[in-house]
Amino acid sequence: MLLGLCRLVILVSLLYPSAAFATQEHGGAEGLVSHELAHLFFLFATAYLLWKTASIRSYSPYIQLRRSAVFFFIWNIITFTTHILREYLHPAQFKGMLFRADNTISLLWYAGTILEHLFLVLACWYFLKTLLDLKKLFHHTEA
Amino acid sequence: MFLSLYPGLLVDFIGSLAVIVITFTAVRTSVHISRYAPDVLLFRYLFYQSIVLFVFAAGRATGHIIKRVLLLADRGDIWDMISPLSGGLNTLTFVAFSIIILMYVNVRSLSRQIKALIAEKKRYKSLLEYKTRIFDSMLFPAVVISEEYEILDANRPFIETYQGKNRKIIGRKCYEVTHGLPHPCASGDHPCVVKDVIEKGKTLISIHRHRTPIGDRVFELYTSPVYFEHIHKHAVIEVCRDITDEVNAEAERERLRRQIFQSQKTASLKTITEGIAHEFNNILVGILGNAELILQMSSDSRLRDRADKIIHASQRAEELIKKMLYCRRAMQSPKRPFNFRLFINDFYKIVLSSKPANVDATLRLDIDDITLTGDPEALNEAFINIVKNAFQAMPEGGRLEIDIYQTRKSKNDYLVIEFRDSGEGIEPQVLERIFDPFFTTRDVGSGTGLGLFIVRGIVESHEGEIEVKSTTNKGTSVVVYLPCH
Missing domain, CATH: 1.20.1300 (3 helical TM bundles of succinate and fumarate reductases)
Structure with missing residues (x-):
């Protein structure tokens, strides 16, 4: 089912690539500010986690958790910035599947939309690694 | 751009x-x-x-x-x-x-919490291993049974003893595993002690016959109460000592003891009988000779009549003595090789011609051509005696089955001749004495009580054995074992 869903997303998007912005937009009724505040909160939480676990050096699951927090932290910064940069872009810069990057802001936004996913995947991956390490640790003691 | x-x-x-x-x-x-x-x-x-x-x-x-x-x-x-x-x-x-x-x-000290948890798990694992090793190293099968008769744990000997192919033991009901029953044991000879042990809180010993993949075995069970405090559950631990060999050895000892006793008794009775018969025969010669002299010499009709009665009674006594001495003659008769298949076919013809009309007789021969060494006339006499007894045990009619096959007993090959009737059977107290000379359950004068005595003598003179099993009102089985030399 999951695979089917993903196939559908890919098919629909490749066939109809109109207004394809990789980073989620948060305008309108929701408001950019509330979303950006959530990002800041997330940023703070991950920073706090890193600070609290700074003394842990050799404990494998915590190391993975710290790595996950680092990548979540970077992802938050990139996404936070990308959302702000999006506000400075003009609709005329988008022509079908082409984007006119004529200044630094445009280039940064373009890079941000691609990079944020990379860091999100890495953050989620290390979060999963934390759980897998814990599972392995318990499985080892059970066996 | x-x-x-x-x-x-x-x-x-x-x-x-x-x-x-x-x-x-x-x-x-x-x-x-x-x-x-x-x-x-x-x-x-x-x-x-x-x-x-x-x-x-x-x-x-x-x-x-x-x-x-x-x-x-x-x-x-x-x-x-x-x-x-x-x-x-x-x-x-x-x-x-x-x-x-x-x-x-x-949440403070999370890593310490996890480490403590892991350490606890390790400790638990090592304790579990320790317990399992002790449990498994026990010589006898042992099992932990809950109050609801569920097997909670079993050691390796128990699993090896009771687990058949692809059969799981843990979690199953004890009566299913050990007795193959759909309900807890309740019969008099198999009382279930689980509830009793839990109730009384002390070890009880019982003897059960258990079903195992290699057949039924007899176990002495030591059942002790166990209380699992952390789950507030009562259970029992049962140690099962296989005493099948001991029970069989005891039964074999008892059988041998009875056999020796019977042989000694028979030998004594045989000696006495033969001695009396011989002496009595000598006395009879005197009585009979003198009675015949009186008959020849006297003209007194009353005296002649008396002498005639003496001769008649003496002749009856002579017949009895002949029978008494037949056993010795049969035992001492020369043995020769003979074809058993032909012999039994001739014997069966006699059975068919002499059987009452209301009795069905069948013969099952499961042997090849076998040559036995013995006295076929004496054996014929013995088998006819057995068959006569069977017919007499079925006055209302019935079925006589004669099965002949080979078997191996005490490392020797035997030819087995099994006579099974559906007659009235023999009472256990009578069964013990049926081979005694002059023992009869018939009316005085209608039987000498020497038939089975002679049968046994003939069989033993062939180095064979005879066994009788009987159930009242169901029938009797007489099994003759003759060695195949």
């Missing part, structure tokens, strides 16, 4: 797909970990975080699909309406994720 938006689009899809798969796996893994230690707060937080991450990933992908479908249908207005919901969910998941982080980061 124009840049393609496709790379962003591609990264978006691949990234979304990867995040969905990763977070879904994280949810499953966190569920798995929570099972190990459901009380540890950190694991619960990690589980919630996994859920939130999955909702974030799935929500984002769903939002993208809806967006693209609506834009394709030229309904951007609907997307404008619902996009705040999608974005709102996105925002909510960030907040939830952050709150959870802040919650578990503040």
